[in-house]
Amino acid sequence: MQLDHVTIRTRDIEGTRAFFETVFDLTIGERPAAIRRIPGCWLYCESKPVVHLIGSLGTGFDRAAEAIDHVGFRLEGYAAFRARLDRLAIPYSTMDLADIGERRLFLRAPGGPLLEAVFSEPVAPLRWRMSMTFTDNTVSVVIGGTSGIGAAVASALAERPGRVDVASRSTGLDIADAAAAAAYFQTLGPIDHLIVTAGSSAPGGTVADIDLKGAKAAFDIKFWGSIVLAREAAKTMRPGGTITFTSGFLARRTVPGTVVKTAMNAALEATVKILARELAPLRVNAVSPGLTRTEAYAGMAGDARDAMFERAAATLPAGRFGEPQDIAQGYLFAIDNPFVTGSVIDIEGGALIN
Ligand SMILES: NC(=O)c1ccc[n+]([C@@H]2O[C@H](COP(=O)([O-])OP(=O)(O)OC[C@H]3O[C@@H](n4cnc5c(N)ncnc54)[C@H](OP(=O)(O)O)[C@@H]3O)[C@@H](O)[C@H]2O)c1
Known part of the structure; x- marks a missing residue:
């Protein structure tokens, strides 16, 4: 085992880059194709990229700026190490970097610090994931791709030929604004695949105490926003195109106090079926995460959040909670399988049968 690299999150990529160039004589170099969409750079000491910089707005879970994001260790034996994590029930996510022949696993130390295990191993062709229909001209759009599940989908698509455009409020697009959504698609030109993961928040509470204003605002983003995006995308979508929305397991799992999420996701699932008929032969599906x-x-609060995830891992039939990469596979399936339309793909660890 060797230390491989450190990844630093910063608001000031240019300043931090200049610092490492001046103080440590590091030089800027290539980054793998799959991560070039993430703002940042790799700084090399001779042939080794020892310092990685990534941008941060400084907000959100694990997104504080001017901080160490993770440390990378170089190891040997990808399959054996992954099997060990499985055996120890340690959750991890994967990243394959085909162009530099590396496979990577992300896991957390018990207190939370993120670690990356790096293996120099050729990446097997992703035949089952890699639709032959992706070419250098393919344009995929991930609305909500700056975070969470959307970011994992964008990463997976970036490994394929073509271009991935990622948008959200932090890139200047608020999907509650229908005119802004229409203008956004006009700037893109023809597209092939639309994925919508935007809009994760909605007020909780019982029907008796419902926050009507918050509920309507949540619908305006996730429900009406998705519909408007589909309408605008369909205008310029090329033959063979797909639209994949995101609902959520609460659409069909009855949990008192979640009426807004339940209603919003159920409405979206119902609308997927209508759109799959109206927009055919474009295909329209939804992924429903747990x-x-x-x-x-x-x-x-950190403690409550950890307790929630631990409880899920202890009670779900799959024995774990979801990682964004688990859910991302559902979008790839919806895009790649030409016989899937009007479907809702459940990826929820068994929450719906629990
Ligand atoms: N995580 C779960 O446990 C879970 C479970 C069931 C369903 N889901 C669903 O999965 C989807 C993704 O969730 P996530 O956990 O990945 O959430 P997330 O990490 O909070 O990401 C949400 C994304 O949506 C963007 N967004 C929010 N409001 C927007 C708006 N008005 N216009 C444009 N973009 C907007 C955010 O970026 P900006 O802040 O820059 O706008 C961000 O990129 C959501 O639909 C959520 O309901 C998640």
Whole structure:
């Protein structure tokens, strides 16, 4: 085992880059294709990229700026190490960097610090994941792709030929604004795949105490926002195109106090079926995630959040909570399988049968 690299989150990528160049004589170099969409750079000491910089707005769970994001260790034996994590029931996420022949696993030390295990191993062709229809001209759009599940989908799509455009409020697009959504698609030109993961928050509480204003605002983003995005995308979508929305397991799991999320996700699931008929032969589906560890829970107190995830791992039939990469596979399936339309793909660790 060797130390491989450190990744620093910063608001000032240029300043931090200049600092490492001046003080440590590091030089800027190539980054793998799959992560080039993330603002940042790799700084090399001779042939080794020892310092990685990534941008941060400084808000959200695990997103504080001017901080160490994670430390990378170089190891040997990817399969054996992954099997060990499985055996120890340690959750992890994966990243394959085909162009530099590396496989990576992200896991957390018990107190939370993020670690990355790096292996120099060729990446097997992703035949089952890699639709032959992706070319250098393919344009995929991930609305909500700056965080959580959307970011994992954008990462997976970035490994394929073509271009991935990521948008959210932090890139200047608020999908509650229908005119802004229409203008956004006009700037893009023809597209092939639309994925919508935007809008994770909605007020909780019982029907008797409902926060009507908050509920309507949540619908304006996740429900009406998704509909408007589909309408605008369909205008310029090329043949073979797909639209994949995101609902959530609460659409069909009855949990008192979650009426807004339940109603919003159920409405979206119903609308997927209508749109799949109206927009055919474009295909329209939804992925319905279960509890997944993302920045959506940044607002919770750390202890309560950890307890919630631990409880889920202890009670769900799958014995774990979701990682964004688990859910991302559902979007790839919806995009790649030409016989899937009007479907809701449940990826929820068994929450619906519990
Ligand atoms: N995580 C879970 O446990 C879970 C469970 C069931 C369902 N889901 C669903 O999965 C989807 C993704 O959730 P997540 O956990 O990945 O959430 P997340 O990490 O909070 O990401 C949400 C994304 O949506 C964007 N967004 C929010 N409001 C927006 C708006 N008005 N216009 C444009 N973009 C907006 C955010 O970026 P900006 O802040 O920059 O706008 C962010 O990129 C959501 O629909 C959520 O309901 C999640």
